[in-house]
Amino acid sequence: MTKIVVLAKLVPDLVEELEIAPDGKALDMMWLRLLINEFDNHAIEQAVLLKEAVGGEVTIISPDAEGVDDMLFTTAAKGADKLIKLVGDFEDMPNNHALASAFAKVAKEEQPDLILTGVQANNDLDGAIGPLVAKELDMPYVGYISGVTLEEGGVIARKEYPGGLIGEMEVKLPAVLGIQASEEPPRYVAISKVRQMMKSAAIDEHDVPELADTGGLPVNRMYLPEAAERAEMIEGDEDEIAAKLVELFQEIGVM
Amino acid sequence: MTKDIYVLIEHVQGKVADISYIMLAAARELAEGTGGEVVGILLGHEAQGLAETLAADKVLYGDHPALAEFTPDAYQKVLEKLIPEKEPRAVLFGSTTIGADVVGTLSSQLDIPLVDSCVSVSADSNVISQICGGKIMVESALEGTTSFIAMIPGHYKVESGQSDAGPEVTPIELPALDDLRVTLRQYIEPEIGDVDITQEDVLIGVGRGIQTEDNIEWIEELADLLGAEICASRPIVDQGWLPTSRMVGKSGQSVKPKLYLSLGISGAPEHVEGMAGSEMVIAVNMDPDAPIFDVAKYGVEFDLFDLIDPLMDKIEETS
Numbered sequence: 001m002t003k004i005v006v007l008a009k010l011v012p013d014l015v016e017e018l019e020i021a022p023d024g025k026a027l028d029m030m031w032l033r034l035l036i037n038e039f040d041n042h043a044i045e046q047a048v049l050l051k052e053a054v055g056g057e058v059t060i061i062s063p064d065a066e067g068v069d070d071m072l073f074t075t076a077a078k079g080a081d082k083l084i085k086l087v088g089d090f091e092d093m094p095n096n097h098a099l100a101s102a103f104a105k106v107a108k109e110e111q112p113d114l115i116l117t118g119v120q121a122n123n124d125l126d127g128a129i130g131p132l133v134a135k136e137l138d139m140p141y142v143g144y145i146s147g148v149t150l151e152e153g154g155v156i157a158r159k160e161y162p163g164g165l166i167g168e169m170e171v172k173l174p175a176v177l178g179i180q181a182s183e184e185p186p187r188y189v190a191i192s193k194v195r196q197m198m199k200s201a202a203i204d205e206h207d208v209p210e211l212a213d214t215g216g217l218p219v220n221r222m223y224l225p226e227a228a229e230r231a232e233m234i235e236g237d238e239d240e241i242a243a244k245l246v247e248l249f250q251e252i253g254v255m
Numbered sequence: 256m257t258k259d260i261y262v263l264i265e266h267v268q269g270k271v272a273d274i275s276y277i278m279l280a281a282a283r284e285l286a287e288g289t290g291g292e293v294v295g296i297l298l299g300h301e302a303q304g305l306a307e308t309l310a311a312d313k314v315l316y317g318d319h320p321a322l323a324e325f326t327p328d329a330y331q332k333v334l335e336k337l338i339p340e341k342e343p344r345a346v347l348f349g350s351t352t353i354g355a356d357v358v359g360t361l362s363s364q365l366d367i368p369l370v371d372s373c374v375s376v377s378a379d380s381n382v383i384s385q386i387c388g389g390k391i392m393v394e395s396a397l398e399g400t401t402s403f404i405a406m407i408p409g410h411y412k413v414e415s416g417q418s419d420a421g422p423e424v425t426p427i428e429l430p431a432l433d434d435l436r437v438t439l440r441q442y443i444e445p446e447i448g449d450v451d452i453t454q455e456d457v458l459i460g461v462g463r464g465i466q467t468e469d470n471i472e473w474i475e476e477l478a479d480l481l482g483a484e485i486c487a488s489r490p491i492v493d494q495g496w497l498p499t500s501r502m503v504g505k506s507g508q509s510v511k512p513k514l515y516l517s518l519g520i521s522g523a524p525e526h527v528e529g530m531a532g533s534e535m536v537i538a539v540n541m542d543p544d545a546p547i548f549d550v551a552k553y554g555v556e557f558d559l560f561d562l563i564d565p566l567m568d569k570i571e572e573t574s
Contacts, residue, residue: 038490120355134360140328144352163508217369223391232554
C-alpha cells in the first residue's frame with residue numbers, strides 16, 4: 001500500500017490588509033486571517049488523486065494555527081485518511097527550517113513512500129518546506145511538479161520549466177515532491193460533508209517541544225513597498241475611466 | 256571565508272536562463288562591497304561554451320554526462336562538495352525550478368542560512384526580498400558566514416549580467432555521480448497553442464478577479480474590439496478555463512506586448528516575472544494594495560465588472 005504524507009500549512013490571506021508588527025521586523029499576526037497555502041491544497045488534491053488511482057493511505061500533517069482543525073477536516077472530506085496536528089509554539093509562524101524539522105520528525109513515524117507539499121508558500125522567507133524536509137529525511141526532492149504517476153519503486157514526476165517545457169523526472173521512492181499544480185483542480189467539498197467529518201474523523205495531536213529559529217538571515221526590517229514605485233491611478237466613474245483608457249490606447253497606438 | 260560571490264548558472268536545453276544573468280548583475284553589486292570576485296558555477300556536459308556570455312570574473316566548470324541537463328540529486332552532490340571547499344561570501348541561486356530544488360537542501364545540509372525571493376542586494380550586504388506575493392518587503396543582512404540568496408527577477412536587467420569578454424574557465428573535480436535518485440527521462444515540448452502570445456502587440460491578462468469561466472467570453476468580446484489576445488495568470492489555467500499556452504509567468508510564457516491590460520490579476524511575483532517586460536501595463540484591480548500596481552504604469556482601482564461594458568462602448572464609439 002502506498003503511504004502518502006502531505007505537509008500543509010496555513011498562510012496569510014493576501015486579500016486582507018497586511019500590517020507590520022510594532023518591532024518592524026515581522027508580520028503583525030494579531031489580525032491576520034489565515035488560509036491554506038494554495039500549493040498545499042494542490043498537493044492534497046494530488047495525494048487524493050493518487051489514492052483514487054492506485055489505492056493507499058493519505059496522511060495530512062499541519063502545524064497548529066487558527067482554523068487548522070477546519071482545514072484538516074476539509075481534507076478528510078476530500079479523502080484524507082489520517083489527520084495530524086503539530087502542537088507547539090507556532091503562533092508567531094516559525095521559519096521553515098524549524099517547521100521542516102518538526103514536519104520531518106512526525107512524517108518519519110508514518111514511514112511514507114511519498115511526501116507531497118506545496119512547492120512554495122507566500123511566507124517562505126527562508127526557502128520552501130519541501131527541500132528542507134527532504135534533507136532531514138535523506139530523501140530526494142523535486143519541485144515545480146504538476147503531474148505524478150506511480151511506477152514500480154518510483155514515480156514519474158512532471159516538472160515545469162519556463163515557457164511550458166516539462167521535464168519527466170524519474171524519482172526513486174521514498175521521495176519528497178513540491179507540487180505546483182495537481183492534475184485536476186482541487187475539488188470542492190460541501191460544508192455538510194466537512195461537518196460530518198468533524199463528528200467522525202479524529203485529529204492526532206503531536207507535541208513539538210522546541211523550535212530553533214535558525215536557518216534564515218537576520219531581518220533588519222519589514223516594510224510595505226514604497227509608494228513612489230506605484231502606478232499612476234486613474235480616478236473617476238466608469239465612463240470617465242473608460243474614456244481615459246481609450247485615450248491611452250490611442251496614445252500608444254494600439255487603437 | 257573568501258570575499259567572492261558565487262552564482263549557480265542555470266541552463267536548459269543548451270541555453271543559459273535569463274535568471275543567471277540577473278544573478279550575475281546582483282553578484283557584481285555585492286562583490287563591489289566585499290572586494291571579491293564574481294564566480295559562476297557552470298555544471299553541464301560539453302557545455303563549456305555556455306560560459307562565454309557570462310559577466311563573471313571566472314567560471315568553475317564541472318563536466319559530466321549526468322550533468323548534461325539539470326537534476327537535483329546530481330547538482331546537489333557537486334555543490335555540497337564545492338561550496339565548503341571554496342567558502343564563498345555568498346552563493347546566489349535562482350528561486351526557480353532549478354535553483355529552488357537544491358538551495359533549501361544545501362542550506363539544511365551545510366547549515367548555511369538562506370534568504371528566498373530576493374529582488375535586490377546592495378554593496379553594504381543588505382538583501383531585499385519579498386514575501387506575501389510582493390505585498391511585504393524584507394531587508395535582511397548577510398551574516399559573518401557563507402549565505403545563500405535565492406533570487407527572483409524584477410530589479411536587475413539581463414544585459415547587465417552579460418559580457419563578450421569571456422571569463423576564465425577552470426574545470427573542477429567532481430564527486431562520484433552514480434546512484435542518483437532523480438534522473439531526467441525526457442523533456443516534453445509545450446503544445447503549440449492556437450496563438451503565440453509572445454508575438455502579440457496587445458494582450459489582455461485575466462486573473463482570479465474574473466471569478467467565473469463564463470466571464471472569459473465577456474473579456475473575449477473586449478479583446479476582439481481591441482485586436483488583442485487573452486492570456487492569464489496561473490489560477491485561470493489551473494482551473495482549465497484557458498489552455499496552458501496562454502499562461503504568463505514563471506512556468507508559462509514571457510511576453511513583451513506594447514500594451515498589457517491586466518484585469519483582476521493581483522500581481523504575484525510568479526506572474527510578474529512573465530509580463531514585466533511589457534512596454535505599458537495598465538492594471539484594473541479592486542485591491543488598492545495589489546502588487547500589480549507596482550508594475551503598472553497606470554492603475555484603476557475599480558470593480559472590473561462595472562468597467563468592461565462602458566469600456567467596450569467607448570472603444571466602439573471612438574473607432
